[in-house]
Amino acid sequence: MSSPVLEIRDLRVVFTGPRRSLRGGRTVVQAVAGVDLDVRAKETLALVGESGSGKSTVARCVLGLVRPQAGTVTYEGRALGPVDKRPAEVQRAIQMVFQDPGSSLNPRMTVGAIIREAWKVHPAVAPEGDRRQALADVLADVGLDAGVAGRRPSALSGGQRQRVSIARALALRPRLLVCDEAVSALDVSVQSQILRLLVDLRRTHDLSVLFITHDLAVVRQIADRVAVMRTGELVECATAEQLFTAPAHPYTRGLLSAAHDLEGTRAGFEHTREQIR
Amino acid sequence: ACSSSDDPASETGDSVAAGGDLTVAGPIPIENLDPHGPASMDAGTQLAARAIFSQLVVSTGSGEFEGELAESWEPNADASEWTFTLREGVEFSDGTPVTAADVVASFERVLAGEGPLAGNFGGYTVAAPDESTVVFTSAAPDAAFLGKISSFFVTPQAAAEAGFFQEPIGSGPFVVESFEPGATLRLTPNAGYWDGEPALDSLEFQSIPEVAARMTALQTGEVDVTWSMPDDQIAALKSDSDLTVETVPSPGVLTMWMNGSTPALQDPAVRRALWQAVDFEAIIASLYPETGTPADSPISPAVLGYAPQEPVEYDPEAAKAALDAAGFDYGTVIRWQFSQANFRNFVDAVVSDLADIGVTVEPQEKEQAVFLEDLLALNWDMNLQQLGSQGYDAATNLGRLYTCEANRMGYCNEDLDRILAEAGSTSDTAQREELYAQAIEIIWNDGVGMYPMFVEQPYAWRSGVEGFEPVSDGVPYFDEVTVSGD
Amino acid sequence: MTQSDILLTEAAPGPAAPPGPRRRRRPLSAIPYVIIGIYVLAAAIGPFLIDYDPVATEVTERLLPPGSATGSGTAWLGTDAVGRDVLAQVVYGARTSFIIGISVVALCGLIGVALGAIAGYSGGLSDAVISRTVDILMAFPGILLAIVIAGLLERGMNVVIIALSVGGWVGFARLSRSITMSTRERDWVDAARIMGLSKSATLTRHIVPFLTGSVVALATIELASAVLSEAALSFLGLGLPPHIVSWGQAIAGGREHLGTAWWITVFPGIALTVLVICIGLVGDRLTRRFTRQRD
């Protein structure tokens, strides 16, 4: 097995709320309570769990947007601090795709400006001269034509915005892509487009992906390994096959059965699918 | 206890029937009742003091005085020692008699005090050889002492105690019923007043700073008496048949000193030329039709020492010629400071006339405290004030302000100094008048300042008010007033 | 400062909603712009058309009612207490009022936005310091500052501008701070940070642009209130020196003649009120536009 790109050890994050009374102490949310996680080279690791279980917080720690109370995040053997303290090369190597395509792009900037901004910070990635070509390339990578470069996010559909979001991340040639609910806000028909794009990109760009979602069905489609979180703790971590066929932890079993429950007329869908092929 | 020399008994008998509640709104709020303290020279404090306390003497016009607590007084030969004999049987409103010791204590309070009155009595000591005699001794001769002491009020010795002026005891015609500093002062008659109990049932002083409101209050009858109205309001008041409007000559003179230490204004010829360049007659006729008359002296006719001079005629051509001849630099900007907003129109008009002959004057309206500081620091080229003469005596104006030592307007003339010193050290009135006439001639001809206008004091009262007598210094008395019909 | 709260209620940028249906243009909606245009024109070129020397007075022609003939023509709007033409004062006053209003707003806006954005973005100590300063200024009677500043400096336009600005930036700071705090949470800001953009670049490129809408809207309101405050200062005798013509001066100067010579105050007053209403209407519209269709 390939060695881990990213290692998370005993990560702990506590959010302190306001104090209620003088002696009452603060309300404390233990968002992440000791998580150990590895992301290996070129694999897709899915992080699942119900709302509030701390998935996003783990992601934000990886990116250095949240400072953990304890624990380490190591990238290729180097311990990582807050995002603005990281060496440029690490900043470049870890990128993120957000959930809401409507809010992850600065609405005042054109698509071209959004992507070029990345190169302003890391000029080495795309030398001054061939940025135009580089821009066209990266847009092509995510299936957009060069014409959208002049448009603002508001003039794009949700799926297109999410592609721009991915292009912005890819522009820096990252090694690790963190996707926090990257497809949850999209329409069903568009969701498959983006998932497929992600799967393709991972192959062509040799990416490792940390894929956060609460949709087990999606996980089943794309993940190599799955980590299940619950109230800040990791309850189970296994290969996708193992997890879906023989879940070890009762909580995982509960999640799976709820998902099954919703599957309803599963047979109907299968039937349809067969017909199409 | 003002100027009236009528039989007090008949006054009293007459007024008991009339009585009434009088409401008075002066232009200045009454903030403090202490006639010895920092606010002692405030018009508001003086107004209240005249109702609550008694003076030794009251000045009734140029060089004339009337005894109030003092029955008689006598200066020594060089006017450096003044002996007062107190009236018998005068009591404070709490029944204790007014004694020489009270006078001494009051005077010492003034000297120790931190107010503007103290400056008048530098080098004075006071003593009470017996119950009813008080002797004031000065280091230097002081012929104008009577004028100065007329702003002095006698309080009980208890005045030194904290809180006394919340409910003061005095020997004046009224006693304090309630006092909201800066807002209202309510008074009731002093039954034991030596000159007869005032006829009014009550007297209330209100503060209404905004002119429009004050005029309205008078017209609607919320207020019975007011004074110091701007000229533009007087016409409207005159047309109201319920009101009596009267103006009386006052000691006030509009005074525009020119700073003799400013290079551009050093030359008397320049100063005179500037004076000539302003059509004061037209300005006064338009802006002050009611209360202004063109002046012919730096002090008013109501003041001892007044001597009329040749008026300075408006002649812009001559003025320009004189300025050219004196080599006046038209590039200079003359900074003209003043502090009262009601001078604005006047200032604008004068500036306009001077601009017509090419002289640039920059009006500087300053806040009172800033104005005062700059005034003393001679931080101005031209200054505008309405100057009075305390006690109707030129000594308190000319004698104090125009000496080289005082250096109040950058002007120094040894001849003038000598004349003023001489006038200050004799108690012979005729001689003093003669000396002041000389002084005035020098001041006038040297153009130490422009003296455009004598100011009259306007009063207005409602028709029910009887026995009100306007006084020239704008601080009236109310002990003989009655009001009816409201 | 309280004006900013109107904006605060609407200001926090909501999720970039699909651009809602745009309101149809009403022909009337152009009126405020037209009127403001007329004012600006009057302020800019009026002085070249109407000859007026604020220093020159004509005391014999004082307090003439509108339409009176004077030595130098007809006083269409009457004359003031020293015989100056009221119409000319209205026209010349426009320039002063604009200069004061715009300077105050520019000064307050720059300071307020800078401090508010820094406080909102950095949090921590700088936020605490700026917030406490704002608290103190809000608990401090503004009139006192104005008086002291007017006393400290030689009377003039710059004093009025400074006196009005000292407390005026607080509103901008509060507004900017609260919008910054909510914009800071937006994903595109995180995205910028992730790619390693510096703090100052993040602030200027990804946050400050989102302040402009509300800040411009607040600025229009503050512009109106600055013009009004200048009048109030004049009333207290702390306003402009006499040789600078302004509406505030004119209104304050005519108050003793309200009963007899109403035209001195009423015409500049109308000029001021109409301008304030128009600026306010434009401000309202900008507020609405920038808060609803934030994209």
Place this chain on the structure above:
Amino acid sequence: MTDQHSATVVAPAAGDPAPAPGAPLLRVEDLEVVLPSGATTGTVIDKVSFAVDAGRTTGLIGESGSGKTMSAMSIVGLLPPEAVTSGRVTWRSEDLLTAAPRRLRQVRGREIGVIFQDPLAALNPIQTVGRQIGEILRRGGMARQQVRVRVLELLDRVGIPDPDQRIDVYPHELSGGMRQRVMIAMALAGEPQLIIADEPTTALDVTTQARILRLLADLREQEHLALLLVSHDLRVMAHVADDVVVMYAGRVAERGPAREVLERPRHPYTRALANNVPAVSTRSAIAEPLQGAPANPFERPAGCAFHPRCPLAQDRCRTEVPVLREVEPGRFSACHRAEEVLP
């Protein structure tokens, strides 16, 4: 979970106050909603027809912006004020579109209850949940004490533990699932015959989703309710709906019994949707996605709105708007080539 499936085939309960046997409780016919947008107006809902039978569940399905919410809300007249409607909404035997506002207010809550998508936004944040649930009863003149008893009953009915305590809390103090239960209790308070549920589970976790859906199914059965369920989630639909209406860009694409429509779609759009649903139970490859983005009703393509994305599109589809037609008994499809969707 076959037990759940059985709920979908329960027959209308006897004694249900349905107007005429066989006649649907609610019939929407040729509904059109026109909304102004900028200088133009858009026909957001274009000739939509469907029905809800007493005691049954009709599902409205489609992607975001396809007009599900608009169709549902026009039934009770809760559209934006600038919306212009036409067509007929027959509730029992009266037309609600032309009904007097007063009558419409009587219908709302008491005859037709509504459950909204985002329970946090749809609950008044500054009133206790008890107050909000009881409001309709209080306005109906019920005594305060009785209202409280009834609200407690309702809370219990929707499965909120410790109703005694929960009755006095504010919405933000509850979890998402609890809030949705409160919404449901509120909709039940007026004892309606029909409940319109607009995406009742979208904002919730998988586990909670399942529980809420089960609750709705139970209620429908026990309270003899009809249910109009709006959702974009095919799995949800398949789980609870008896009939489904598939919408695309403001028009009905396909309509028919849920099971049949989802198993044997007669419209390429439905087929694509069904195709794109991933499964937990088996590992499936990512299906070939539909190209392009959903059509916007304001800029609806000419002809069949779906044609730009349709693998079966022909020239005819680009010009001619397909009408909704019965392609086999009980099955309606608005595709020119409906017969070819299934070979």
Place this chain on the structure above:
Amino acid sequence: MSYFVIKRLAIGLLTIWGVVTAVFVVVRLAPGDQATVALGPDATPAELEALRSSLGLDRPLPLQYLSYLGDVVRLDFGESYRFGRPAMDQVIERFPATVQLTLAATAMAIVFGLILGVVAGKKPGSALDRAVSTVALGLQALPPFWVGIMFILIFALQLQVLPSAGGGSLANLVLPAVTLSIPFTALVARMTRSGVAETMSEAFVLTARSKGLTETQVLTGHVVKNSLIPVVTVVGLQVGTLLGGAVIIETVFAWPGLGSLLVGAVGNRDYAVVQAATVLIGLCVIVLNLAADIVNAKLDPRIRLEARR
């Protein structure tokens, strides 16, 4: 809650200290001092010096500041030289008049402002809304002193229905309170309008309608209270500002309040009164803001008191 109050009071104390310091610096920066004003135009330099040293004004500023701070801590604001009595006494004496005026104006502003705001905000963009908004703007644009004097001329002089000036009675209160409340009413109306308009688009309003409530019931039951938070905040702030800022109205109507006292005291360089008045006003502003926050927390259970601004 108690912790919140304590924390806010601590911040309040800090703010008061800031105000105290600022006022000290500011009044001493101003040219001219107590001695200049007290002694008037006839003072000699020697007299000025003597008075300054007896008042302690010649000591180095830091020393003066420390002793002043010490006095303030002991709640001793010194003696007013103008009024010849403890400065705080004078300030407290004027306080009730100010409170009366402010409360009356605030009450009017709230009542009329709320009504106007609700009427306008209930149908945003309607003719009524635009009319009310324009009127509100117009009201905000009226110079208060102009309004005040016009009121005097109309109601006192022409109609003779109300007294023109002075304090004390209820009749005296009417004109100044109305004048003061005009711009405030406009502000409350505008705030309420925007709050109501925004609340009208909230989802829970739709919920309320779906229960069959009439528009009035929806408005009173679900909209108005929910849109009050910014209004309360502004009222809290504005009332504080009014306390010290009503100078012009107090001057016009001769209303014996704190504003005119403060302005007079600044003019006379009566440091003690300036400082006492400023501290009292600052205290009120702080307390009112606290009160507004508490009211808001009562209005909206979601507001956890600490999470302010």
